[in-house]
Amino acid sequence: MKSIDEQASAWTEAFESGKFVRKSSEFRDSISKGGMFDVESGRYHLYISHACPWAHRTLIARNLLGLEQHIGVDVVDWRMNPDGSWSFNPDEEGATADTVNGESSLEGIYNRAFEGWNESRSIGTVPVLWDKKHATIVNNESREIIRMLGQFSKEGFGNGSTLCPPELVQEIDNMIDANYESVNNGVYKSGFARTQEAYDEAVTALFERLDELEAHLEGREWLVGNDMGQLTEADICLFTTLVRFDLVYVVHFKCNLRRIIDYPNLQTFVERVLDLPGIRETCHWHHIKAHYFWSHQNINTFRIIPLGPLEGAHTK
Numbered sequence: 398m399k400s401i402d403e404q405a406s407a408w409t410e411a412f413e414s415g416k417f418v419r420k421s422s423e424f425r426d427s428i429s430k431g432g433m434f435d436v437e438s439g440r441y442h443l444y445i446s447h448a449c450p451w452a453h454r455t456l457i458a459r460n461l462l463g464l465e466q467h468i469g470v471d472v473v474d475w476r477m478n479p480d481g482s483w484s485f486n487p488d489e490e491g492a493t494a495d496t497v498n499g500e501s502s503l504e505g506i507y508n509r510a511f512e513g514w515n516e517s518r519s520i521g522t523v524p525v526l527w528d529k530k531h532a533t534i535v536n537n538e539s540r541e542i543i544r545m546l547g548q549f550s551k552e553g554f555g556n557g558s559t560l561c562p563p564e565l566v567q568e569i570d571n572m573i574d575a576n577y578e579s580v581n582n583g584v585y586k587s588g589f590a591r592t593q594e595a596y597d598e599a600v601t602a603l604f605e606r607l608d609e610l611e612a613h614l615e616g617r618e619w620l621v622g623n624d625m626g627q628l629t630e631a632d633i634c635l636f637t638t639l640v641r642f643d644l645v646y647v648v649h650f651k652c653n654l655r656r657i658i659d660y661p662n663l664q665t666f667v668e669r670v671l672d673l674p675g676i677r678e679t680c681h682w683h684h685i686k687a688h689y690f691w692s693h694q695n696i697n698t699f700r701i702i703p704l705g706p707l708e709g710a711h712t713k
């Protein structure tokens with residue numbers, strides 16, 4: 398049996414000077430009209446975790462673009478295995494079986510896409526965008542998957558909305574980039590830091606960026622675009638981290654300089670996204686909270702799940 402420390406090393410892949418380093422995603426193909434991965438209704442399938450902020454992005458984009466009838470979804474159990482792998486457990490509320498490949502774990506899906514995956518040292522992450530036609534993984538990088546889903550709108554599927562209008566692409570990319578290391582990955586870098594210096598650095602950068610975003614949202618509704626802005630991918634990418642913040646990251650990852658509820662504009666932003674049609678239904682609070690506190694035994698030895706917070710979380 399591996400020690401908890403060895404488990405943590407396997408899961409997080411790499412540490413440099415006590416800093417958590419996220420591995421890059423392995424599958425980076427794209428859906429495109431007339432390409433190998435053509436735009437076709439019913440052909441693609443998402444594998445997600447309701448706990449995971451990266452996977453949550455893809456579920457939200459699917460709903461906002463009205464692609465529920467065109468792209469299927471399966472959901473893994475909220476319990477991440479000690480080595481960082483995911484299992485299907487249809488007996489768990491909110492989770493499903495693998496309805497496409499009949500696998501019992503996500504590793505089985507990665508193994509289908511990449512022979513020898515099981516023998517490699519890699520662990521499969523969520524989200525996964527699966528192509529039923531070629532029986533392979535198209536892409537496992539959330540940011541790229543949500544942009545790909547926009548291809549379906551362009552080809553007349555869904556409700557016609559767009560989360561990435563061509564004139565805003567650069568602004569959207571800049572905003573997603575600016576939030577990635579400091580905020581989206583920043584909470585993990587804080588929580589998984591193995592030296593005081595690494596932790597201090599991550600938390601400082603995280604809250605500096607949250608302060609900037611609070612100021613940026615003064616008088617605006619959305620992160621990008623003229624005047625009040627307009628809803629784009631950049632908002633989705635930030636939202637899925639912010640909505641987990643007071644519920645999990647403040648305590649579990651020690652991101653406790655402030656809470657989101659202490660930032661009026663960020664709190665209003667989170668509520669604005671939650672009030673969009675079909676978004677609250679994508680937030681599975683039990684999966685989110687139980688997953689983190691239960692799964693990362695290296696930083697929460699006895700798997701105690703806190704009762705609170707009474708306020709600050711968005712669970713109503």
Ligand SMILES: N[C@@H](CCC(=O)N[C@@H](CS)C(=O)NCC(=O)O)C(=O)O
Binds near residue numbers: 448452480523537
């Ligand atoms: N860069 C990826 C990150 C995905 C990711 O790290 N997902 C986590 C869940 S929050 C995961 O599956 N972790 C399992 C592991 O790393 O072992 C993305 O944005 O899609």
